[in-house]
Amino acid sequence: MAGFVGWYILVLFLFLKKSQVVLAAGNGSVVVTFHNIHEILNSNELVLLSFYTNWCRFSQLLQPIFEAAAREVHRKFPEPGRVVFGRVECEEEEDVSNMFDITKYPTLKVARHGFVSNKEYRGQRSVEAFVQYVEKELSDPIKEFTSIPELNSAEGGEGLVVGYFENKLHPEYDNFRKAASLLRYDCKYVVGFGNITENLRPPKQNLIIFRADASTANHREYYSEYSGNMNDFRDLVHWIREKCKPLVRELTFDNAEEFSEEGLPFVILFYNEDDTGPIQEFKAVVHKVLADEKRVNFLSANGKLFIHPLYHIDKTLEDLPLIAIDSFRHMYSFPRFEDIHQPGKLQQFINDLFSGKLHIDFHRAFEENEVKNIDPEDFPPVPHESKFKELLPSKHRYTLINRSRDEL
Incomplete structure (x- = not known):
């Protein structure tokens, strides 16, 4: 009899524990810990996770909106296992925060069927926007x-x-x-x-x-x-x-933050919107000789939209098409676009970034006072301060965890 009572209590405890998750979802977001994270991820089709700290003012602003959105989403999608909003207090749950490599507060991660998506939620922080996002995410693709x-x-x-x-x-x-x-x-x-x-x-x-x-x-x-x-x-x-995954992706202001967080330098083709032929040339070269290059992100960008970075490296729309590398510390322009068709030229440009040669050669030229004697075609690309680092997550939207980025 005692054994039966013990078994009954155990079953009741497990039932109540699981019910707490469901009830919490109905009343708002679920508190996510190291002990329940895998159960939550694996038992729901869609999980939206808010990683925050209690002292972060952006987290404090988001919290009531996130809770209201969780309640509204549950009202629209009440079926168990469909969608859950979860919150992770990163200082209390440091192991969970490290598991997801959190570098800013609040970070909104999206998971499906136990898999964390490459794309975070970066949309408007309002109840209506969250609900519309969930509706779109639950639609049949x-x-x-x-x-x-x-x-x-x-x-x-x-x-x-x-x-x-x-x-x-x-x-x-x-x-x-x-x-x-x-x-x-x-x-x-x-x-x-x-x-x-x-x-x-x-x-x-x-x-x-x-x-x-x-x-x-x-x-x-x-x-x-x-x-x-x-x-x-x-x-x-x-x-x-x-x-x-495409070899060359289009850079926009909507996805720049997402691309920057991948941590890879940008190799960007700036093109004129009235002449998209260079895009296909660039893609063809990347496909032919750089398809296995994993150290950089190959991107194309409308020069008119990104005119500010062009001005920063002393270029205008008249200079397009133009290729540049942005390491998030400096920008280097590729000498001549047509040289991408020379075997190994663009690959060497990338190699020179990682060896430090682009940066070192420029300073050596000035130190040896040889600037005037160097053929313009052989002159090392001039390093300018990165402008795309400004498209990294903004300190006006997140509390950023300090992490230095070495010159690449």
């Missing part, structure tokens, strides 16, 4: 095709992942749906079922392919079939992420 012409017309310029499945109830499709949900901004997704896909996949098997427009020269591969285990969610996510 996959478009179903019902005919071959419809499939053929699906645009794959920025990367298209196509699923051919026996039916919607197949467990492998459930994994595909979850992966597409997690990586909704990495690619476009289409799917077909049943008879329409019979001649497009092996008999009694499902198939997932990646395809892209070869004329854009912006992916490592333009066609690939997934050969892994479709029941292995992590492997499928890794495959999609690798296939979909």
Whole structure:
């Protein structure tokens, strides 16, 4: 009898403990700790985590908005396991903060099906904006095709992942749906079922392919079939992420903060919006000889939008197209755009950044008083103070954790 009572108490305790999480979500956000973080992440489709400290004024401003948004989201999506707002007090939960590599307060991380997204929430901090964000995140990113012409017309310029499945109830499709949900901004997704896909996949098997427009020269591969285990969610996510990531991404004011936090120097093509041909030239060169270069981010940027950094390095729209490296301490301009077609020229420019040669050569030239005797084509790129470091997370929006960045 005593054993039965003990078992009953244990079951009741576990039930109440789990119920506390659900009830907390209904009343607002859930307190996230090192002991419940994995349970929360793995038992909910979408989790929005606020990493904060009690003394941070930006955290204090966000907290009541975050709580009100959590209540409103729960009212709209009350189903258990759908969406949860969680909060992590970083000084009390230092292990959780370190797990997510938090460098500013408040940081708003997004997780899906146990995976943390590469993209943080960086939108407006209002109840309405949070609710709209959740509604968009919970929408279905996959478009179903019902005919071959419809499939053929699906645009794959920025990367298209196509699923051919026996039916919607197949467990492998459930994994595909979850992966597409997690990586909704990495690619476009289409799917077909049943008879329409019979001649497009092996008999009694499902198939997932990646395809892209070869004329854009912006992916490592333009066609690939997934050969892994479709029941292995992590492997499928890794495959999609690798296939979909473009070699050259477009820099905007909306994504600059996100790109800067990746911690890699920018290799930027500044182009004139009336002449986009250099973009394809740049992509083609990166695809041909720099596809495996992992130390930098290759970006393209509309020179008119980013005119201030151009002025800073003594350039105007008349000087475009122009390539420059920004290390977040200095900016260096590539001598001549057309030289990207010379074998190894752009690669050497990147190598010279990491060896310190760009910086050292410039100062040596002045120290030896040889400036006037150097051919302009051979003159080392002039280092200017970085302007893109201003697009790092702002001290007017976050409390930043001090971390020095060495010259690269």
